[in-house]
Amino acid sequence: MQIKLMFSNHARKTAAFFMLSLLLLHSFSCNRTAQGTAIGAAAGALVGVLIAKGSDNAKGILIGATVGGIAGAIIGSYMDKHAKKLKEDLGKSADVERVGESILVTFDSGIMFDVDSYALKAATRANLDKAAETMKEYDKTEIIVMGHTDATGSDEYNQKLSENRAAAVSRFLQQNGVTASRLTNKGFGEQKPVASNTSVSGREQNRRVEIAIVASKALVESAKKGEK
Template sequence: MKTLKNKTLPILLASIILIFGNSSCNSFKKLNKEQRGAIIGVGAGGALGAVIGSKSKNPAVYAIIGSAVGGVAGTFIGKYMDKQAEKIKKDLDVLADVERVGEGIKITMKSGVLFDFNSSVVNNQVNENLVKFAETLKQYPNTEILVAGHTDNVGTEQYNMKLSEQRAKAVSNVLKANNVSGNRLTVLGYGEKNPVAENIAESGREQNRRVEFAIVADEKLKKQAAKSERNYLQFVAE
């Protein structure tokens, strides 16, 4: 039995190295290149991202599921995200929905909370919460953050795309002004292309006017997680 484990271990370790060796330096790089509705990820995580993403049409979900590594390493990353998510819920209070999705965090803030009508200037009332949010992001530095702007379908598609980009950029600028590294932030506008509700009634349009964040592990955290997985597998094999 000992011999069997010793033969199996190199194969498992090779699989881990293959997955991490193919991962992008920035989990949102492919999302940037392919732009609207892109699916990102590597290995099994990317395949799962394609399945879930095709149903959700949600860039934040694409980003989170697509960057997943799974296994013991995924559990390690999940614990890192658990603590961060609890802190973010307190930071943003009732202003946002904070969800733990896979190995990441998805945050949704309504544009009506962040901005006045037809404006891309962040409301002063929410600045304090965004400052607290920025402080938490600095306490958990081993993450990458997608800031995605969305609108309803009122107005022209071109105008909505520009407004969504401006609003996502405005929020990211608040974070950067509070010393969140710009290298961690990927800012994209999606206009009216990714609704989460029907645009027929005002209640649906309100849900579609939003800024979403996807928080995923960066390369350093993934390597730490891989090391944790290798140590675990060696322990099991002994």
């Protein structure tokens, strides 16, 4: 009787562990499907990772955040077309990259803003106006605007400047018809350099505004169903 009881307890624990494993696997799968990342259960999980992930840069996060399979291929095709149009819109004013199943647009802050300013230059406004039209056309995406500075100046000043610049870009896109619910903006100050701050060229690279464009829940769900 004692052996039977021990076996029963073990069986119950095994069953519980098995069910927990299934739940975790299901959660993992849903997260991958919903947002192309294994972090977080909500559709906006990747957005949260982009604006909160330690010192990792956006490109590294986007490379690791993929749905894969047929759904990933459908999302990739959608993003290919979107990126091609954005390159036409922005010309040489920004670097448009396809990264994983997302798009990363990088602007040199010197092109977008005057020194110590967060008012968009006229030329930048013209290009962003075109980009906004494309973003409205390819509306199955979420858009994260991220401001960065170099390490000159105080931490507090750099943080505020980066926040204001990210907000200025986000606000301009919204004013030109991009739905506010698709937009998130975040300033990082000097926290996420992509080059050394000890050289002039490195500081120039670090002074930037990035726009990450990622698949929305609606796009992932339609891709999962094989809908192009």
